[in-house]
Amino acid sequence: MKFPKPHTLKQIATLIDCEFRGSEDFEVLGINEIHVVEPGDVVFVDHPKYYDTALESAATIVLINKDVPCPEGKALLISDDPFRDFNKITAHFKPFKASNSAIATDAVIGEGTIIQPNCFIGNNVNIGKNCTIHANVSIYDDAIIGDNVTIHAGAVLGASAFYYKNRPEGYDQLKSGGRVIIENNVDIGALCTIDRGVTGDTTIGEGSKLDNQIQIGHDTIIGKKCLIASQTGIAGCVVVEDNVTIWGQVGIKSGIKISKGTVIYAQAGLNNSTEEGKTYFGTPAQEARVSFKDLAYVKKIPEILQKLKNI
Secondary structure (H helix, E strand, O other): OOEEEEEEEHHHHHHHHOOEEEEOOOOEEOOOOOOOOOOEEEEEEEHHHHHHHHOOOOEEEEEOOEEEEOOOOOOEEEEEEEEEHHHHHHHHOOEEEOOOOOOOOOOOEOOOOEEEOOOOEEEOOOOOOOEOOOOOOOOOOOOOEEEOEOOOOEEEEEEEEOEEEEOOOOEEEOOOEEEEEEEEOOEEEEEEEEEEOOOOEEEEEOOOOOOOOOEEOOOOOOOOOOOEEEEEEEEEOEEEEOOOOOOOOOEEOOOEEEEEEEEEEEEEOOOOOOOOOOEEEEEOEEEEEHHHHHHHHHHHHHHHHHHHOOO
16 A cells, blocks of 8 residues: 655654654655565564564565664664554555445446446445446445446445454454455456455456355455356455466465466365466365375275275
């Protein structure tokens, strides 16, 4: 998430009331999660296990809960609670804005687009040409919808990320300041839910088709011309490359990559990245031919046990 204009390190430190290490004029351009950081970004870290990852990342400002040596060319924000202060920054630059109408006054809707009854179109939403938005669809703030997109009834685009910190008093949610982007010629089935990015974008690539009742987690990127069947759940920060086919009731864990041309058979549980052009099945998923061979061996177990009894 980029700020509307550059800020200084001192300005951000003042905003969250913390100490800093580095020049007070050090330029701060935005905030981002570790997997998408760029120079000028703030990234937060609150566990020693991940200090080195954050300090060595592309981010040039690290919001951290320990006063450590500042790497050359970078700056530190020293906080007793980086998670809380990252939320403060998000809330300051992306505050929640209530809408008093079904379609926000600043929403842009392209020529030839049809909006069916009982839809909600949030603030700063941009919808392209010749789209069809069916009844009871909710499109939260800042979403970008391309041309020739169909969104079926009951879909929700832009809900908050499922991202929590476990505190003694309960779970604390990381605020979502990102967007949902739907590229041209995408179809989204009924009752699909696509969460907005925490600081970046959740993206559905051009020409991809989503069946009904699919969940796409925060900051996930779906490539071009992908097919995803119903009741599939894809966690946050997953990269699905082009021409991937995912059949029904597949579960995919966060932070992995589904390589180009992968096929995942129904009811698979995928915990690791895939290899290009291969087919996967089972839980935990592995190459389908291996899974089918394993199942064949399982079916032989009663026969083997009977033979052992007869020895």
